[in-house]
Amino acid sequence: MHRFVHLTTVLAAVLSHGTAALAGGTFRISPEVAFEGRFFGEDPLFEGQFDRVQGGLILSGDLRWTNDDRNVRVLIEPYLRLDSQDDARTYFDLREGSVFYRAGDWDFLAGVSQVFWGVAESRNVVDIINQFDTVEDFDEGEKLGQPMLRVGRATDYGTFEAYYLPFFREREFAGVNGRLRTALPVDEDAATFEREGEVFAGDFALRYSNRFDAFDLGLHAFYGTSRNPVLTPDAAGTELAPFYPRLVQGGVDLQYTSGPWLLKLEAVGADTANDTFASTVAGFEYTFFDIRRSGVDVGLIGEYLHDSRDQARAPVTLFENDMFVGTRIALNDTQDTEILAGAIVDTETSGTVASVEAQTRLGDRFLLEAEARLFIGSDDPLVEPFQDDDHLLLRLTYFF
Numbered sequence: 001m002h003r004f005v006h007l008t009t010v011l012a013a014v015l016s017h018g019t020a021a022l023a024g025g026t027f028r029i030s031p032e033v034a035f036e037g038r039f040f041g042e043d044p045l046f047e048g049q050f051d052r053v054q055g056g057l058i059l060s061g062d063l064r065w066t067n068d069d070r071n072v073r074v075l076i077e078p079y080l081r082l083d084s085q086d087d088a089r090t091y092f093d094l095r096e097g098s099v100f101y102r103a104g105d106w107d108f109l110a111g112v113s114q115v116f117w118g119v120a121e122s123r124n125v126v127d128i129i130n131q132f133d134t135v136e137d138f139d140e141g142e143k144l145g146q147p148m149l150r151v152g153r154a155t156d157y158g159t160f161e162a163y164y165l166p167f168f169r170e171r172e173f174a175g176v177n178g179r180l181r182t183a184l185p186v187d188e189d190a191a192t193f194e195r196e197g198e199v200f201a202g203d204f205a206l207r208y209s210n211r212f213d214a215f216d217l218g219l220h221a222f223y224g225t226s227r228n229p230v231l232t233p234d235a236a237g238t239e240l241a242p243f244y245p246r247l248v249q250g251g252v253d254l255q256y257t258s259g260p261w262l263l264k265l266e267a268v269g270a271d272t273a274n275d276t277f278a279s280t281v282a283g284f285e286y287t288f289f290d291i292r293r294s295g296v297d298v299g300l301i302g303e304y305l306h307d308s309r310d311q312a313r314a315p316v317t318l319f320e321n322d323m324f325v326g327t328r329i330a331l332n333d334t335q336d337t338e339i340l341a342g343a344i345v346d347t348e349t350s351g352t353v354a355s356v357e358a359q360t361r362l363g364d365r366f367l368l369e370a371e372a373r374l375f376i377g378s379d380d381p382l383v384e385p386f387q388d389d390d391h392l393l394l395r396l397t398y399f400f
Contacts, residue, residue, distance in 0.1 A: 088175035158210030351380025
């Protein structure tokens with residue numbers, strides 16, 4: 001963490017050099033604060049874990065400056081979480097701290113940023129640039145900020161992008177006292193790397209994207225360090241040590257849109273020192289719009305997930321041979337009320353991770369979010385450590 005803080009300090013110094021020009025553009029600051037509670041239905045499974053109630057305070061927002069010509073943008077998004085139970089869940093991250101510049105068909109970005117690739121709902125196997133913030137969100141829904149240099153060009157044949165990632169972000173895990181952790185806690189300080197240079201080895205990625213009539217296509221190539229570590233017990237058998245292998249990966253994401261239908265595919269082929277494998281997600285989303293003229297939209301989602309890795313030598317994954325079924329409900333009301341419910345089911349063990357997420361605005365300043373998550377299947381070796389971690393999360397965010 002101290003290395004990352006040093007990088008953000010350097011970035012801040014670079015940004016401060018151009019403060020004299022800021023007066024000529026548009027400046028906006030949008031802070032927000034959130035109060036959060038997680039409530040677990042069962043006593044913890046492992047010794048040392050806290051009991052049933054976990055409180056949190058989140059301070060975040062963004063600071064944005066855009067010049068008058070709208071071809072230069074400075075964006076800063078700090079994120080601070082304070083947790084009442086798990087020290088590993090109290091942390092600071094710079095989600096964004098970047099300078100963006102556009103010159104004709106070319107654009108350039110330098111700093112800390114977040115990049116999203118993919119079309120699927122349940123999991124995005126092509127989404128490789130950022131490290132996932134698994135302390136924040138169990139299902140890989142949140143990301144850590146990634147230091148990068150990005151160059152892009154828009155042409156008549158599509159958009160081309162090149163990335164250089166000079167610093168690797170290690171994955172963070174729940175602490176000994178935390179819930180939603182493995183039977184053995186993870187010692188992040190014991191992390192090892194296959195590549196020389198470790199966190200400073202540098203990663204590279206190329207991306208091509210375009211739209212062909214009803215098709216949205218993305219292609220990528222990546223060389224660097226895997227974001228997903230292999231966890232192995234230490235010599236004493238009391239903790240897990242992360243190992244980050246070299247990763248070479250190529251992939252495609254494709255979406256076909258036809259009226260209420262969305263057909264989706266994500267696929268990657270990858271190579272590490274121990275394995276060559278493929279990961280795929282394929283499925284559909286069908287939306288019933290304006291049901292009985294109520295303004296309500298209901299989407300039905302189905303996806304199949306497959307990962308061909310040898311599980312004895314691979315990072316732990318819940319997505320080896322699974323089905324995802326879900327529904328998305330948008331009330332389209334003035335409160336922007338939305339509900340997303342779904343479940344990932346292992347087709348071999350019937351192990352299931354189910355969740356319901358809902359959000360609605362309360363007036364102009366507040367956002368209320370609720371999430372319930374269930375872990376079903378004590379016979380599934382990947383679900384079993386979380387069998388007593390069914391929980392309800394409530395979050396109230398105030399926008400200044």
